Amino acid sequence: MKFLDIGEVSTKTGIRPSALRYYEEVGLISSVSRNGLRRQFPFEVLLQLKLITMGKTAGFSLEEIAGMFGRDGTPELPRDVLHAKADELDRKIRELAALRDTLRHVADCPAPSHMECPTFRRLVDVAGRWAGTRAGHPRAKRGGRS
Structure with a gap:
């Protein structure tokens, strides 16, 4: 299975790598492995990031957005x-x-x-x-x- 490294995710989403690392730190997204020092993400992270961006645009805090994802990262939208x-x-x-x-x-x-x-x-x-x-x-x- 091929994963996206942090640079690819950044390029595809327009989200800076530093923000991706922060999102991972606060539990919004999860990397699945590393290729050297570069985090590797599953393709599903692209959907998660679209939902995070939409939530931020709508005015939800990152904490509120985090509560909209299940433990496996799937959306659980209240x-x-x-x-x-x-x-x-x-x-x-x-x-x-x-x-x-x-x-x-x-x-x-x-x-x-x-x-x-x-x-x-x-x-x-x-x-x-x-x-x-x-x-x-x-x-x-x-x-x-x-």
């Missing part, structure tokens, strides 16, 4: 957690779309001054309320830093 993350992404998309629309309005507003534009003033008020409801919330998840 549907309820995935639904919750998808709902979170939907909220973020709505927020970003509103921010995009606000920026476009501000950039294209025909008023002589933005402060004279009633739409701009309304958007700033809405943004202020939104920021007030979210203030500190993301940081609270990371230990309450402010």
